[in-house]
Amino acid sequence: MLQLKAATFGVLMGVLSASLSAAPSPITDTQKDTAEQLIETALNSKLGYDIVTSLTTEVGPRLGGSEAEKRARDWGADLGKELGFDKVTIEEFSMPFWDRGHLHIALTSPYQQELYGTALGGAAPSKSEVNADVVYFRDIHALTEVKDGELQGKIAFVDGDAMVKSQTGAGYGQANQRRRIGWQHAQRGGASALVVRSVGSDSHRFPHTGMMSKNDDKWAEIPVIAISNPDADHLRRLYRADKPLALSLHSESKWKGEVNSGNVVMDIVGSEKPEEIVLIGGHLDSWDLGTGAVDDGAGIAITTAAAALIAKLPTRPKRTIRVVMFGAEEVGLLGAFAYAKQHEANLANHVLATESDFGAQTIWQLVSNVNPEATILVDEIAKILSPLGIIRGAADVVGGGPDIIPLAAKGVPTIRLNQNGRDYFDLHHTPDDTLDKINPDELAQNIAAYAASIYLLADTEIDLKSTK
Amino acid sequence: MLQLKAATFGVLMGVLSASLSAAPSPITDTQKDTAEQLIETALNSKLGYDIVTSLTTEVGPRLGGSEAEKRARDWGADLGKELGFDKVTIEEFSMPFWDRGHLHIALTSPYQQELYGTALGGAAPSKSEVNADVVYFRDIHALTEVKDGELQGKIAFVDGDAMVKSQTGAGYGQANQRRRIGWQHAQRGGASALVVRSVGSDSHRFPHTGMMSKNDDKWAEIPVIAISNPDADHLRRLYRADKPLALSLHSESKWKGEVNSGNVVMDIVGSEKPEEIVLIGGHLDSWDLGTGAVDDGAGIAITTAAAALIAKLPTRPKRTIRVVMFGAEEVGLLGAFAYAKQHEANLANHVLATESDFGAQTIWQLVSNVNPEATILVDEIAKILSPLGIIRGAADVVGGGPDIIPLAAKGVPTIRLNQNGRDYFDLHHTPDDTLDKINPDELAQNIAAYAASIYLLADTEIDLKSTK
CATH class of the missing domain: 3.40.630.10 (Zn peptidases)
Structure with missing residues (x-):
């Protein structure tokens, strides 16, 4: 068997060599x-x-x-x-x-705690300090189903998951939908601001910034802020424990000509x-x-x-x-x-x-x-x-x-x-x-x-x- | 040889077992x-x-x-x-x-860049925005040798190194000397503020906070701020490239009764x-x-x-x-x-x-x-x-x-x-x-x-x- 295999292998190699040598490098x-x-x-x-x-x-x-x-x-x-x-x-x-300016974002209910946020590229400033209850969305798909005007006077929070780590970066395109298009639906729902789980694979407290997408050639008219994975985990745990969530935020990010x-x-x-x-x-x-x-x-x-x-x-x-x-x-x-x-x-x-x-x-x-x-x-x-x-x-x-x-x-x-x-x-x-x-x-x-x-x-x- | 070794080993084991069984558990x-x-x-x-x-x-x-x-x-x-x-x-x-309050710290020379800093526990507030040239100290030992009044109108920056990672945490005691006692010497030198390399083993952009030590039962009368390891690396590289360093900072940290x-x-x-x-x-x-x-x-x-x-x-x-x-x-x-x-x-x-x-x-x-x-x-x-x-x-x-x-x-x-x-x-x-x-x-x-x-x-x- 071994002999036969070796012979077959040799023949195959011969064919392969011939085929390789047929095409000049x-x-x-x-x-x-x-x-x-x-x-x-x-x-x-x-x-x-x-x-x-x-x-x-x-x-x-x-x-x-x-x-x-x-x-x-x-x-x-x-x-x-x-x-x-x-x-x-x-x-x-x-x-x-587009200039980031200063941002402040904090949890105000169930208790006061500073959050680590960053404005997303293309976001509008808050007119003044925004203090509002939070409507929780498990992912971007849930937000896209919001009815027009349903979020009036609220801050929308789109959770999701930390990005899967992969050699190829697969998962970025999917994860960044909440960053790209979330604002359109939050704005359509009448939200005062949109907060999303940052698009990153880490568990550090730094949220990832990045550009949003335009819609009908227009940028967001509301503040749009990414918060770090640990902060998003935190909001998720509080939400699941039936705690009423509220946030306070102020963002100066804006277009400057x-x-x-x-x-x-x-x-x-x-x-x-x-x-x-x-x-x-x-x-x-x-x-x-x-x-x-x-x-x-x-x-x-x-x-x-x-x-x-x-x-x-x-x-x-x-x-x-x-x-x-x-x-x-x-x-x-x-x-x-x-x-x-x-x-x-x-x-x-x-x-x-x-x-x-x-x-x-x-x-x-x-x-x-x-x-x-x-x-x-x-x-x-x-x-x-x-x-x-x-x-x-x-x-x-x-x-x-x-x-x-x-x-x-x-x-x-x-x-x-x-x-x-x-x-x-x-x-x-x-x-x-x-x-x-x-x-x-x-x-x-x-x-x-x-x-x-x-x-x-x-x-x-x-x-x-x-x-x- | 192998036989002899095995025999010796057996004898030793015998002795050891006897000794163990002698003391009741x-x-x-x-x-x-x-x-x-x-x-x-x-x-x-x-x-x-x-x-x-x-x-x-x-x-x-x-x-x-x-x-x-x-x-x-x-x-x-x-x-x-x-x-x-x-x-x-x-x-x-x-x-x-002691309350941290708000902190802002930025490089202003050789160009403008925000730094990631945190006030150290027990630090005083800045009276107003501090804008000053930086005097660089390679480590805490160098700062301790400063002459009285030599740092008037300057910000002292004490570099050092990222903490060595160790199973036992060895190295913390040594590294945190710049956090503990640095202020005494910066203040003695007349500095407007002290900035130190954060005491941590990471390369993240978050500086580590922590309490300073009192001196003669007194706390610092100047702002004392830790900056992250990557930021300290950055200042070191600029210093070594002979760039004139200047910082702007404002800190609200203070004792509140x-x-x-x-x-x-x-x-x-x-x-x-x-x-x-x-x-x-x-x-x-x-x-x-x-x-x-x-x-x-x-x-x-x-x-x-x-x-x-x-x-x-x-x-x-x-x-x-x-x-x-x-x-x-x-x-x-x-x-x-x-x-x-x-x-x-x-x-x-x-x-x-x-x-x-x-x-x-x-x-x-x-x-x-x-x-x-x-x-x-x-x-x-x-x-x-x-x-x-x-x-x-x-x-x-x-x-x-x-x-x-x-x-x-x-x-x-x-x-x-x-x-x-x-x-x-x-x-x-x-x-x-x-x-x-x-x-x-x-x-x-x-x-x-x-x-x-x-x-x-x-x-x-x-x-x-x-x-x-």
């Missing part, structure tokens, strides 16, 4: 050597960690449209020049500015096809609560460092590598839409796009959406990345990150290097998003993966885009 | 059976978790001297009666009340020696930031549940078991000193005392300080606890917990069941000290250990106290 030996050298260099480089340290320390929090975000753009442009990018441009755009933001665009110009662009990047803005280390100082550091390592090669890759530090991502992908619009005429030359915007834990998977003939190239890239612990995922995953959405929608091919996001939603959009949460070795693994794959994609002869 | 078979039944019952009981859930949910934060602490005392007394304690008394005492606090004293009266008291307990007050689940709702739950399980035995143990829910521990062991004073005439009848005030992770060690003749009993108790993963520690460890200090100083024998405190200083004195941080199974292990050991100590014929 789309990566040359020189390219492979260069990619492997980039990995080695990246793993031993402190560049990425220095970049995220500098951004979080010297700029700090940088809300889309703020003066701090402007400082971040200047920081980014200076960095690009220092690191040897061939062209560095700041491309400005206009945007409405039109301001400027911008994207920092930095090119390593291609040696043979300079007009063809492989776009990588992260978003430069952060929420105002933390210093935006994980979201998305990491992405800025990973992609900038990867490109800077490629820029040090004796010869530029064939295509242009463009790092975009997107502005105002958190507040509605405003930099991404501005970029897509400002480069509309040239989108056909964007042969690939990807963004790093899921923290700095190790990358474990490479997914793609390039033309079928180019998929073999991504397969081969995955083999080169495999010593980094990265596996090949699906070849039909559209979109390379939040800021790539407008480009992907226009048909730009994408890849995505997926970080392990198991702890991401412990930190995401909280004051805890600070530099100490980044592991320099994991960050270096990210940069190694980006440097090798982006180099190969920029230097290949293969047409990534054409579907023929 | 101080624990009867019936006592042992009862202790083991108590362990079994405790491990399968939800009582302790229900108690800490009720305290943190229905009372919440309960600062020493506050109206909430008064509610906690009523809650405790009601609980004691409900659980079948034979006597339940609230023993009031008077104390000065004399109020009442109290201890809840609950007895299970002994069947043969009711006048002899085995005292166990925890502290009922908490800091105002969290809901005091780990510090020290856990201790209240563990000791009350352990005693309540013993109260259900068919016969009361020989000695009285007294549970004391101490008041106002956090603000200077005020309940402990009040108890020692109010029971001064009767302290000789306190044959043993211990407190649970180190969270609710598993107990791993039993230490003691009883009379030498009774040490063998504690050794035997440790054997009965060993299936719970508990080992016997030293027999010369004076003090059974913070609130036991005044009793131990008067010669009351003590034991201590040491919890694993590795994560304790991630939560201690922060808003994150909430119910979700308690693992019900670990809490049950604590209760099992307390129930068995306290029962055996209360029922033994051995004199725990007399040194003869």
